[in-house]
Amino acid sequence: xxxxxxxxxxxxxxxxxxxxxxxxxxxxxxxxxxxxxxxxxxxxxxxxxxxxxxxxxxxxxxxxxxxxxxxxxxxxxxxxxxxxxxxxxxxxxxxxxxxxxxxxxxxxxxxxxxxxxxxxxxxxxxxxxxxxxxxxxxxxxxxxxxxxxxxxxxxxxxxxxxxxxxxxxxxxxxxxxxxxxxxxxxxxxxxxxxxxxxxxxxxxxxxxxxxxxxxxxxxxxxxxxxxxxxxxxxxxxxxxxxxxxxxxxxxxxxxxxxxxxxxxxxxxxxxxxxxxxxxxxxxxxxxxxxxxxxxxxxxxxxxxxxxxxxxxxxxxxxxxxxxxxxxxxxxxxxxxxxxxxxxxxxxxxxxxxxxxxxxxxxxxxxxxxxxxxxxxxxxxxxxxxxxxxxxxxxxxxxxxxxxxxxxxxxxxxxxxxxxxxxxxxxxxxxxxxxxxxxxxxxxxxxxxxxxxxxxxxxxxxxxxxxxxxxxxxxxxxxxxxxxxxxxxxxxxxxxxxxxxxxxxxxxxxxxxxxxxxxxxxxxxxxxxxxxxxxxxxxxxxxxxxxxxxxxxxxxxxxxxxxxxxxxxxxxxxxx
Numbered sequence: 001x002x003x004x005x006x007x008x009x010x011x012x013x014x015x016x017x018x019x020x021x022x023x024x025x026x027x028x029x030x031x032x033x034x035x036x037x038x039x040x041x042x043x044x045x046x047x048x049x050x051x052x053x054x055x056x057x058x059x060x061x062x063x064x065x066x067x068x069x070x071x072x073x074x075x076x077x078x079x080x081x082x083x084x085x086x087x088x089x090x091x092x093x094x095x096x097x098x099x100x101x102x103x104x105x106x107x108x109x110x111x112x113x114x115x116x117x118x119x120x121x122x123x124x125x126x127x128x129x130x131x132x133x134x135x136x137x138x139x140x141x142x143x144x145x146x147x148x149x150x151x152x153x154x155x156x157x158x159x160x161x162x163x164x165x166x167x168x169x170x171x172x173x174x175x176x177x178x179x180x181x182x183x184x185x186x187x188x189x190x191x192x193x194x195x196x197x198x199x200x201x202x203x204x205x206x207x208x209x210x211x212x213x214x215x216x217x218x219x220x221x222x223x224x225x226x227x228x229x230x231x232x233x234x235x236x237x238x239x240x241x242x243x244x245x246x247x248x249x250x251x252x253x254x255x256x257x258x259x260x261x262x263x264x265x266x267x268x269x270x271x272x273x274x275x276x277x278x279x280x281x282x283x284x285x286x287x288x289x290x291x292x293x294x295x296x297x298x299x300x301x302x303x304x305x306x307x308x309x310x311x312x313x314x315x316x317x318x319x320x321x322x323x324x325x326x327x328x329x330x331x332x333x334x335x336x337x338x339x340x341x342x343x344x345x346x347x348x349x350x351x352x353x354x355x356x357x358x359x360x361x362x363x364x365x366x367x368x369x370x371x372x373x374x375x376x377x378x379x380x381x382x383x384x385x386x387x388x389x390x391x392x393x394x395x396x397x398x399x400x401x402x403x404x405x406x407x408x409x410x411x412x413x414x415x416x417x418x419x420x421x422x423x424x425x426x427x428x429x430x431x432x433x434x435x436x437x438x439x440x441x442x443x444x445x446x447x448x449x450x451x452x453x454x455x456x457x458x459x460x461x462x463x464x465x466x467x468x469x470x471x472x473x474x475x476x477x478x479x480x481x482x483x484x485x486x487x488x489x490x491x492x493x494x495x496x497x498x499x500x501x502x503x504x505x506x507x508x509x510x511x512x513x514x515x516x517x518x519x520x521x522x523x524x525x526x527x528x529x530x531x532x533x534x535x536x537x538x539x540x541x542x543x544x545x546x547x548x549x550x551x552x553x554x555x556x557x558x559x560x561x562x563x564x565x566x567x568x569x570x571x572x573x574x575x
Contacts, residue, residue: 011037012062015069020279023073028080032087035073039094060240068242068278071099075276078108084115101138101247107146114150122147138247184331185312186224186250189214191235192268195259205258207232209268209297213254216305219440221409222368223312226250245275252281254308264290268300272308274315282311305442306473313338328355330363337372342478344512346385349376360401370402371415378418382556383514395419410436410443421453421558429453444474448483455489457560463490481510485520492524493563501528508537515545519553523570534574 018026018034026034043063049055074095081088092109099105106129113122126147133140192206211228218225226248234244245253256270271283286303288296313335320328320335328336337355340348353376359369377395380386399415406412417432430453436446451466467487470477477483484507491500504521507513518541525534541548550571559567 011040012043012066015066015073018069018073023076026076028077031073031077031080035070035077035091035094039070064240064242065278067098071095071102071105071246072276072278074098075104088112089116099243099246100132101243103142103249106143110143110147111150114147114154117154119151119154122151184222184224185252185316186226186248187217187252187254187308187312188226188231188241188244188248188250189217189228190241190244190253190255191232192256192258195257196261205260205266205297209256209258209301212297212301213305213308216301216440216442217308219410220305220309220442221406221440222309222411223252224250241273242275242278245273250275252308252312256304260290266290266296266300268304270304270308272311281315282307302442302473306444309442310474310476325355328358328362330359330366330369333359333362334366334369334372337369341372341375342512344379344478344514346383349379349385352376364401365405367402367406367409367412370398370405371409371411374398374402374415374419378415378422381422383516384552384556388555392419392422395422408439410440410446413439414443414446414449417453418449421449424558426453426457426558430458442473444470444477445479447473448477448479448486451490452482452486453558455486455493456558456563460490460493463487478512481507481513481517483507484510485513485517488520488524489563492527492566497524497528500524501530501533505533515541515548516553516556519548522574523567526570526573527566531573534570538574 014037015034018030023031023034043066044059047059074091078088078091078095081091089109089112092105092112095102095105096109106125110122110125113119113125126144129143130140133143189210191210194204194206210231214225214228214231217223230248231244234247239247241253241255251274252272253275254270254272256268258266258268260266265287266289267285267287269283269285272281273279274281284307286300288300290296316331316335317339320332321339323332323336325336333355337352337359340352340355353373356369356373356376359366360373363369374395377391377398381388381391381395385391396416396419399412399419402409402412403416413432413436417429417436420426420429420432430450433446433450433453436443437450440446447466448470451463451470454460454463454466464487467483467490471480471483474480484503488500488504488507491497491503501521501524504517504524507517508521510517518537522534522537522541525531525537550567553567554564
């Protein structure tokens with residue numbers, strides 16, 4: 001049975017469509033219409049299916065999602081209305097009623113009350129809000145500060161954003177500097193619900209999985225992670241993920257479930273949502289055998305953490321690229337740099353360097369832009385885009401600055417290890433890369449670069465193991481072409497020429513594979529006896545990079561005697 005809704009107006013569907021299309025682009029009149037639709041009542045209000053937990057769970061989830069979407073529409077509608085209008089005040093009151101722990105909603109309402117001179121109502125609202133927040137263990141200090149500032153502006157006869165006055169409301173002073181946004185994106189990880197029949201919803205594997213994800217994300221140091229104590233307390237109070245995200249004022253919320261099934265199988269589902277847009281950024285299900293409980297939890301935890309970190313970074317890069325370059329914060333400038341850096345062209349590398357320099361200037365204590373800056377200099381030296389010796393010096397200096405800024409950031413040790421590799425300090429480079437991995441076992445680039453170094457002159461089998469770990473952690477990584485090529489070099493040194501050729505060809509098919517990657521494919525194909533393919537690849541290199549040969553390849557890499565001899569034979573066979 002199906003219902004044709006083509007000619008029907010369905011409030012829930014129109015609300016969802018507005019969110020999917022982007023409420024920020026809707027005019028005030030349309031936001032008003034959507035908000036009116038959403039305010040008619042709860043989704044499927046009054047409908048119940050007795051003794052059907054599956055339906056009840058689905059209904060609660062839909063209601064939570066639609067409430068979050070309704071709050072998003074109200075938030076943007078408020079911003080589109082004149083602060084002094086009655087409609088703006090009514091919208092703010094509805095927003096607070098819908099999301100009673102959203103700090104921004106309270107601040108907006110208090111500003112509107114102060115602008116109208118309704119100070120007594122504002123005081124009463126603040127007192128009630130403080131009691132509610134205290135009862136839930138939430139900090140209401142920022143709301144009180146916003147109310148004091150709003151009262152001061154009213155006392156001075158200024159508009160909502162014109163300025164503030166001192167506590168006596170007698171002397172007007174300059175605007176307060178805008179609050180500096182969080183340096184890192186923030187995330188809250190909800191405890192995982194255990195959906196195994198007959199098992200309590202909380203405790204056991206579900207809480208253990210959440211603890212593991214929180215700990216691993218914190219060790220990556222790329223996002224600000226809310227401590228597990230706060231998350232478990234909210235879960236005990238049955239606060240859902242959308243409400244938790246707004247209470248904690250975080251950018252992202254991760255939530256999930258797990259179920260133990262027949263045959264000792266474990267299934268785990270995870271989703272990552274943006275708090276302010278009410279949109280799911282990523283969702284996936286994982287499964288494994290419970291024959292070795294700790295092993296499967298470790299494997300699934302690795303994949304979850306890396307996926308969350310990668311999708312947050314991608315979302316932040318995409319957000320930063322849309323902003324005016326002159327208005328970027330250090331965090332945004334860093335991600336704008338990453339966006340260009342992962343294009344792997346000379347021009348984008350230069351632009352990436354400028355954005356990283358901006359981020360460093362805005363916040364010298366932020367370690368990640370130093371690592372990015374070091375990467376751009378590494379690329380200059382490795383790909384011959386600038387004079388090699390100065391580029392190596394700059395790569396080392398930027399990495400060292402990152403380590404000073406944050407000695408616990410795995411990216412700082414990774415950048416320093418790469419710079420030391422360029423300087424022929426192989427053992428020191430390996431130690432730095434190992435430190436990066438010890439600081440964060442989920443840091444995929446640390447595993448990859450350790451494999452990259454070993455593939456050329458170290459332990460070939462370890463190189464393959466490390467690269468495979470990097471690929472498992474980040475299967476869609478921008479540097480995947482390098483991972484595949486490093487694996488090919490490891491196989492080549494082990495005498496597995498045919499396998500090496502296949503992996504090398506896979507590396508050349510990846511976006512942004514550079515000339516050195518094509519050279520690796522040429523040499524692997526030649527040693528595998530696939531001379532025709534090797535010559536075709538070599539011809540492509542000459543067409544794109546005339547005069548390129550083994551000397552240029554050897555200058556970029558640190559080849560051990562064994563690999564140098566193999567590549568010499570390969571180059572001779574396709575000359």
